[in-house]
Structures are given as structure tokens and as C-alpha cells.
Amino acid sequence: MNIYITQQNLNTLIGDLIAQGIRVVAPRLNAGTPLYEPLTGAAEMITDRLPKRSAKEACFPVCEDIMTYKKEGQKVTVTDIDPARFPETVLVGVRPCDAVAIPLLDAVFSWDDKDEFFLERRRKTTVIGLACTSADDACFCTAVGLSPGETKGSDLFLTPLEGGDYACETLSDKGEALITAHTTLFSEVSSALPLPLAKPYAEKFDLKKVKAWLDDNFENPFWDAIATRCVGCGACAFVCPACHCFDIVDEGTEKAGKRRKYWDACGFWKFTHHASGHNPRDQQPKRYRNRIMHKFKYYDDKFGQTLCSGCGRCIRVCPVGIDIAQIVEEISKKQE
Ligand code: SF4
Ligand code: SF4
Numbered sequence: 001m002n003i004y005i006t007q008q009n010l011n012t013l014i015g016d017l018i019a020q021g022i023r024v025v026a027p028r029l030n031a032g033t034p035l036y037e038p039l040t041g042a043a044e045m046i047t048d049r050l051p052k053r054s055a056k057e058a059c060f061p062v063c064e065d066i067m068t069y070k071k072e073g074q075k076v077t078v079t080d081i082d083p084a085r086f087p088e089t090v091l092v093g094v095r096p097c098d099a100v101a102i103p104l105l106d107a108v109f110s111w112d113d114k115d116e117f118f119l120e121r122r123r124k125t126t127v128i129g130l131a132c133t134s135a136d137d138a139c140f141c142t143a144v145g146l147s148p149g150e151t152k153g154s155d156l157f158l159t160p161l162e163g164g165d166y167a168c169e170t171l172s173d174k175g176e177a178l179i180t181a182h183t184t185l186f187s188e189v190s191s192a193l194p195l196p197l198a199k200p201y202a203e204k205f206d207l208k209k210v211k212a213w214l215d216d217n218f219e220n221p222f223w224d225a226i227a228t229r230c231v232g233c234g235a236c237a238f239v240c241p242a243c244h245c246f247d248i249v250d251e252g253t254e255k256a257g258k259r260r261k262y263w264d265a266c267g268f269w270k271f272t273h274h275a276s277g278h279n280p281r282d283q284q285p286k287r288y289r290n291r292i293m294h295k296f297k298y299y300d301d302k303f304g305q306t307l308c309s310g311c312g313r314c315i316r317v318c319p320v321g322i323d324i325a326q327i328v329e330e331i332s333k334k335q336e
Contacts, residue, residue, distance in 0.1 A: 003179070004190040007164045010092075011042035013185050017090050018042075025058045026092040027051045036091070036098075047093055047130060047160075050139075054241030054313065055098040056105060058091050059121040060263075062238075066117065066248070067259045083120035090178070092128045097141045097311035099129040099153035101241035107303045108244050117261065126174045129154030130166075132198040138312030139200035140325045144207065146309060148198040161192035200310070205328050207296065207306055209335035214297040218289070222334075226327055227288035229320045234265030236291070236314035236322075242307045245271070266290045292327065 005013070017024050018039065026045040028037050034049040036057060070077045102122075109118035132139075132148035141147060151157040155175035158166040168186065170176050179186055237243040247264040251257050264271060267288065272281045281287045299307035308324070315323050 002167045002169060003186045003188055005166050005168050005186050009185040010166065013182055014039060014042035014045065014092060016182065023087040023089040024092060025089060045093060050095055053239050054101065054311065055091055055094050056101065056241050058089055059102070059118055059125055060105060060244065063260055063262050064117060065258050066261050070256045071254065083116045086121050086124055089121070089125045090128065091125060093130045094127050094154065095132055096129055096146060096148060096150035097309040098241045099127050100146055100150055100309045102127060102153045104242050104305065104307060105244050126155045126178055127153060129157040131159045133160055133195045135198035135200035136312070138315040139198070139310065140312055141200055141310035143201050143203060143205045143325060144306055144308055144310040145204065148200065160195045161190060162195060163192045165190060165192055167194060201325065206332050209332045210296050210328055211300055213331050213335040214293055223285040223289040227285035230267065230284045230288045230322055231320060232267045232269055232284055232287060233319060234267045235317045235319070237265035237267060238263060239313040239317050241309055241311055266294065296328065
């Protein structure tokens with residue numbers, strides 16, 4: 001059963017959560033750029049634009065300390081950063097293409113050696129998704145089997161109604177708990193109709209065909225043809241809700257310093273640069289091939305899903321106009 005929340009009550013909910021010391025992260029403008037960032041008040045939230053970067057930063061920051069060290073005389077002290085200190089977080093207004101990518105990261109960060117930094121943040125995060133009512137030319141969630149009303153990855157899911165209120169669907173215990181704690185802000189009746197959802201790029205890719213072609217074409221002149229112009233800037237990976245590569249770097253001096261975790265990108269020349277000097281991905285097409293292989297073959301081999309939600313961000317930011325949707329479409333046609 002759907003319940004409903006008015007825009008005013010959603011603002012009250014955000015204000016109450018902030019007053020309780022909970023970190024509320026939502027789309028807001030930072031010097032004119034829409035980004036998912038912590039709010040200081042409900043009035044900062046915007047709902048009419050897809051943030052330029054994804055929501056993954058709430059659980060997987062661009063950079064974080066994982067330990068510090070200090071040397072005094074012969075004594076070395078190493079202090080781990082305790083993930084228990086991470087704040088309770090409510091992510092509000094998360095677009096379906098971002099929310100759906102969070103479980104894709106769960107699978108990676110809980111596989112084998114568990115990443116407690118990601119997982120502790122994740123345990124403490126409640127996701128309130130928001131259906132999309134507008135799309136641009138780069139959006140293609142429907143082509144990878146999703147939709148502007150996709151609820152996967154959300155604990156609560158809001159659908160905008162005519163007049164500015166929302167229908168609210170409960171999808172998990174976390175969502176249920178949030179509603180129970182703020183039950184007076186929700187109602188069981190509304191006569192308003194849902195706004196029409198966005199209509200992104202319509203044609204669905206045959207992802208099985210794409211994978212079948214990738215299975216057989218690790219070596220193919222196609223990679224050179226599409227990727228020689230890639231400049232290896234890494235922007236596509238950094239804005240992507242599903243990319244999750246990182247590096248561990250020690251920073252400091254002999255006396256004191258930090259071990260830090262930073263986002264990394266397979267488009268970077270140094271990503272696979274061995275200490276010996278050898279680099280198995282020594283040309284940009286090999287690096288771009290890895291990006292496509294990882295998203296449409298390797299992740300599927302391991303976890304049975306595609307590592308792309310069709311958000312279109314990598315298309316919007318690529319400085320040389322590389323369009324992953326066109327590339328995947330081209331690959332699917334090759335398999336016919
Ligand atoms: S690969 Fe591109 S379109 Fe797909 S989820 Fe990442 S940024 Fe979005
Ligand atoms: S954003 Fe474009 S140029 Fe930069 S690494 Fe990605 S594909 Fe290459």
C-alpha cells in the first residue's frame with residue numbers, strides 16, 4: 001500500500017533528521033553545480049536536476065584516511081580509523097540510476113575481504129529514492145533494463161504527484177523504521193495523480209548479445225577504432241555511480257603520516273603500471289576496453305548483473321565525446 005507525504009512534511013522530516021544529528025545528504029547546488037551533499041536545512045534540497053556526480057560518495061568517499069602512524073624515537077604508534085565513528089545518514093532524493101548502483105557496490109565491497117569502511121557507512125545509510133520526471137539525451141536507464149521509476153536500492157521510494165506532494169513506497173525494514181519514527185508526517189490518502197515519468201532513450205540493449213560478443217573479442221580492431229581518442233582523464237569513472245576502483249596511498253614523512261584510500265580509474269595509465277616498469281594496458285584502447293569489459297562482462301561473470309545503470313553521466317562529462325550507449329549499441333549489432 002502506498003502512503004503519502006506532502007512537500008512541506010518532507011521538509012519537516014529533513015529538518016527533524018538534521019536536528020537529531022543525522023547526516024542528510026541530498027541534491028543541492030554547490031556554486032551552481034548540483035551535487036549530492038550534506039544539507040544544513042531542507043530549503044537547500046533541489047529535485048529538478050540530476051546531480052553531476054553520483055550518490056556513491058555517501059558510502060565511498062573520494063578520499064578517506066584508513067590509519068595514521070607516528071614515530072617517536074624507536075616507538076612507532078599505528079592507529080586504525082574506527083568505522084564506528086561514521087554518522088547515521090539518510091540519502092534523500094536519490095535518482096533511480098544512482099540508488100540501483102548502491103547494491104552493485106555492496107556486492108563488491110562485501111565479497112571475500114570485506115571493506116568495513118564501505119560496509120559500516122552502508123549499514124548506517126537509509127536511501128530515499130525519487131522517481132525521475134525528466135531525462136536528457138544522455139539518459140539511457142531503460143536501455144539497460146531499468147526505468148525512471150525503478151525502486152531497487154531504495155529503502156523508501158517517492159513518486160512526485162501533481163501539486164508537489166509524493167506517493168511513498170516502503171521497500172525495506174530501514175524504510176519502515178524511518179516511517180514509524182515519523183509517522184505523523186505521512187498520510188494514507190491523497191487524491192493527486194502521479195506526474196508522468198521521464199522517457200529516456202527507449203530502445204533496450206540486448207545485454208546477453210553484448211556479453212556474448214565481449215566473451216569472444218578481447219582482441220579486436222574495434223577497440224582501437226573507438227578508443228584512440230580517449231585521453232585517459234578518468235572523469236567517466238569518477239562520475240559513475242557503479243565504478244568502484246580505489247588505490248591505497250601512504251602520505252607523510254618518516255615521523256608521521258596517514259594511509260589513505262583514494263578513488264582510482266582504469267582509464268589512468270598508471271592504474272596497471274607494475275613496479276617492474278611493465279604495463280599490461282600500455283595503450284589507451286586497452287584501458288577503455290577494460291572499462292567496457294568490466295561493466296558488461298567481468299561484473300556479469302562474477303555477480304550476474306551489468307555494472308551500468310544508464311545514468312549517462314560518463315557521456316555528459318567525456319571531453320572527447322565518447323558515448324558508452326552508442327558503443328554498447330554498436331557491440332550488440334555486431335553479434336546479430
Ligand atoms: S558507465 Fe556511464 S552511463 Fe553507465 S552507470 Fe557509469 S556513468 Fe552512468
Ligand atoms: S571521460 Fe572520456 S576521455 Fe576521459 S577517460 Fe573516460 S572515455 Fe576517456
